[in-house]
Amino acid sequence: MPKQKTHKGTKKRFRLTARGKVVHRQSGTSHLAARMSHKRKRNLRGTTVVDVTEVSKIHEALCGNGY
Secondary structure, eight states, rough: OOOOOOHHHHHHHHHEEEEEEEEEEOOOOOOOOOTHHHHHHHHHHSSEEHHHHHHHHHHHTTTTTTO
């Protein structure tokens, strides 16, 4: 039986924490940020936890590896 391959697009965008939560970088920060308020840009920094409804799909795509 062949092994399941890791989905490379998911690997680049998501990371698993030690407890199994999925974190991702917030969207809307790469360009066109001059029109945003400073508060909006500040709140988009860092990573956030993905909603529970999407976690099982991301776990499956990452084959359980945290990366």
